Amino acid sequence: MSFSSLGLSAPLLKAVAEQQYTQPYPIQQEAIPAILKGKDVLGIAKTGSGKTAGFVLPLLEKLQNTPQSRNRYINTLVLVPTRELAVQVAEVFKGLSSHLPRRIKTLAIYGGVSINPQMMVLSGTEVLVATPGRLLDLLSSKAVHLSEVETLVLDEADKMLNLGFEEEVNKILSLLPAKRQNILFSATLGNEIEQLIKGQLHEPVRIEIQEEAQPLEQIKQLAYLVTPERKGPLLRYLIRQGNMPQVLVFVSATRTADNLVAKLTKNGIEAAAMHSKKSQGARTEALNRFKSGKLPVLVATDLVSRGIDIQQLPYVINYDLPRSPKDYIHRIGRTGRAEATGEAISLLTPDDRHHFRIIQKKMGRQVEILETNDLDLQGS
Incomplete structure (x- = not known):
């Protein structure tokens, strides 16, 4: 199977080639078509299985056909457990969007640094990659709004909950529109993740890549x-x-x-x-x-x-x-x-x-x- 068979447009295929992705990994083969169809997705796969590109590529494809959101009203929200992962995911979005005809601004926000510079550069952001605590800080300052989020991604969900972010995540979920696409990726599937799935995902496409x-x-x-x-x-x-x-x-x-x-x-x-x-x-x-x-x-x-x-x-x-x-x-x-x-x-x-x-x-x-x-x- 090739990336060209997954329903991606020429600009994304050009970016994929530049990143030297030769062929899609199993999780990409299943996740990309499902996300393009607007389905909720539950992906269980170990780190290093290619899941980041598995959600970034179809979300960029969808954004190309979506009118730009109002200023400071985020279209796509990606929640991650660590600052380093926030930066990495944002870099993947930026790298794979390099040839798109419409510029899509992606921003990573996280704690441990001054909040003011992040507030200043939020303008025009469509894809926000965030750690839970810093996102709540920005929401309390009304620097960003979630009422028009169309897609939520919970990346490394098990680690997010293991690190004690359950309360923050639930608070953020309560601020999102009820009608949205949900994508959840996790390396493991424990009781806490199962509860999260029941409360947030609607008839998800389940993708489980067995560790071999x-x-x-x-x-x-x-x-x-x-x-x-x-x-x-x-x-x-x-x-x-x-x-x-x-x-x-x-x-x-x-x-x-x-x-x-x-x-x-x-x-x-x-x-x-x-x-x-x-x-x-x-x-x-x-x-x-x-x-x-x-x-x-x-x-x-x-x-x-x-x-x-x-x-x-x-x-x-x-x-x-x-x-x-x-x-x-x-x-x-x-x-x-x-x-x-x-x-x-x-x-x-x-x-x-x-x-x-x-x-x-x-x-x-x-x-x-x-x-x-x-x-x-x-x-x-």
């Missing part, structure tokens, strides 16, 4: 057993010995991230931290530098374990194990995306071994664990 073993087969997994005091030197040793050009390192706490970056930098390895206590400007700069290849090491908490698309990322290292097997899969899924290969490494202390056995059992895959006692880490 094949994506994990593209990721080479390896673990190293190490004492806590040797974890830092081992990390530096692996980065240097492996000549890793780009590596995403996951830690469990913001303090660990900052301390690790300080040690890496002190030892001549350029790195930056990305976590919730960093300013939005610092987070955006670090992520942009990392994605462009200018920053070799990004040390992050689980803030970026889902919803961030880093093309061709070769290495992920779990400096600390995540709490759940599901989070482990989301983390290592930052590499080996979209048919690329990648390597995921975990640093295990003796206390981690039981938890790692549980992760392997849930994942259905054994990971080789190497001893490091004989490695000379002096000078690393």
Whole structure:
């Protein structure tokens, strides 16, 4: 199947070709025609399955045939859980709309930065990509209006609810027109999502892309057993010995991230931290530098374990194990995306071994664990 068979116009097909999308992913094959028909859609698919383009392309197509909305009255609202995802989704809208005959303004809004500049640039916005809290701030200031929203997208809905946004989301939903198109994407389908579906979606087209073993087969997994005091030197040793050009390192706490970056930098390895206590400007700069290849090491908490698309990322290292097997899969899924290969490494202390056995059992895959006692880490 090709994108041209999905009902998209020539300007969008040209943008698709420029983005080097060769053929639609399964979720795109099902979502694009359904959204073009005005159907409500429920999509259950893991991060990295192509769902963003799956809703962006048909929504841009529809907007081309829709009169421009009144100033500050939004036509299409996309709710997302994190600032980084808001920026990323907005970039996809902008990139895929580059050849459309009618300009469609897309804006990302999020907290952590001054609200005044966002209020000033809202004028003329048709597609608003927003985190719930900042959207409510703008609504209370009457800087934006939702009474003419025709399409609502809830992206990464499960994470939005897990992060405690349920009250904010419900408040926003109460301000939307009853008659609208609803599109909900989620990596998982729990009780909270089921309740949301019952209350908001009308006879949705259900698209469930089953997670298969094949994506994990593209990721080479390896673990190293190490004492806590040797974890830092081992990390530096692996980065240097492996000549890793780009590596995403996951830690469990913001303090660990900052301390690790300080040690890496002190030892001549350029790195930056990305976590919730960093300013939005610092987070955006670090992520942009990392994605462009200018920053070799990004040390992050689980803030970026889902919803961030880093093309061709070769290495992920779990400096600390995540709490759940599901989070482990989301983390290592930052590499080996979209048919690329990648390597995921975990640093295990003796206390981690039981938890790692549980992760392997849930994942259905054994990971080789190497001893490091004989490695000379002096000078690393």
